[in-house]
Amino acid sequence: MQEYLRPLTRPLLAVLACVILSIAGRAGDNTPLTKEQVKQFLQTAEVIKSKPSSKGITHPWRLTLSNGTITHDASFQSVDEHKSEMKLASGKVEIDFVDSYKYNIAAYQLAELVGLDDMLPVYVERKWQGKTGSISWWLPVKMDDVERVEKKIEPPDPDKWNKQMYRIRVFDELVYDTDPNLTNVLIGEDWSVWRVDFSRAFRKNKDLRAPKNLVKCDRQLLEKLKALKADELAGETKGYLTKDEVNAVMARRDKIVATFQSLIAEKGEKEILY
Known part of the structure; x- marks a missing residue:
């Protein structure tokens, strides 16, 4: 698979309509729920219908949930695969391979800590049909990027698009996703972008992946990264990340911050931060 982390003037591919209504309502969904209410709904509402999702190599399910007042769909992913080594589609062999729903939940918890939770779906844990997995709100999007590319549709606001992609690039380096393929970026009605599916993230590598x-960074994001504490991250992701995985996140955080500080020293803050 190709990666979407490439020059922003080139097309991105995105599928899987499984994103969460943010508190600011940026997705255009009229669901009158706060983030905490959404979490509770996802964890407790009755499953009244289910079907396999047509997309996604980890075979997620599309569930219809209802609490008697609200009925809405969600995505359920229960993959939790651990292998001493795994030959990937690219031909490469990965040692200590993990593909786990737990990383979806950890990614959202980390995103909350660094102020990027508006670009990820809320992921919470739930058991369904005897399997434990991550579950997230299902929100129809404007289009996937396959359609955008096929129809040669350009973002109406390139600056907004690029700024969103810069944030996603930083986050992907932070979580070290070994499968940041083009199916994991979604486009909302207002051209907001979401990043989904982190089941192959959080490797123990302490170097940056790419x-x-x-290239550029949101000022608030950089400050949040600087303020991130290992014990805070460990507490928020307890049960989802190991100590070694937490330490690797913090090591990558240090290198991300150092990279931007070096770029600022070289080119000036106005060129790098926005």
Whole structure:
């Protein structure tokens, strides 16, 4: 699979309509729920219908949930695969391979800590049909990027698009996703962008995966990264990340911050931060 982390003037591919209504309502969904209410709904509402999702290599399910007042769909992913080594589609072999729903939940918890939870679906844990997995709100999007590319549709506001993609690039370096393929970026009605599916993230590598992708950074995001504490991250992701995985996140955080500080020293803050 190709990666979407490439020059922003080139097309991105995105599928899977499984994103969450943010508190600011940026997705245009009229669901009158706060983030905490959404979490509760996802964890407790009755499953009244289910079908396999047509997309996604980890075979997620599309569930219809209802609490008697609200009926809405959600995506359920229960993959939790651990292998000493795994030959990937690219031909590469990965040692200590993990593909787990737990990383979806950890990614959202980390996103909350660094102020990027408006670009990810809320992921919470739930058991369904005897399997434990991550579940997230299902929100129809304007289009997937396959359609955008096929129809040669350009973002109406390139600056907004690029700024969103810069944030996603930073987050992907932070979580070290070994499968940041083009199916994991979704486009909302107002051209807001969401990043989904982190089941192959959080490797123990302490180096950055693709430091060349760190070009510009949101000022608030950089400050949040600087303020991130290992014990805070460990507490929020307890049960989802190991100590080694937490330490790897923090090591990558240090390198992300150092990269941007070096770029600022070289080119000036106005060129790098926005």
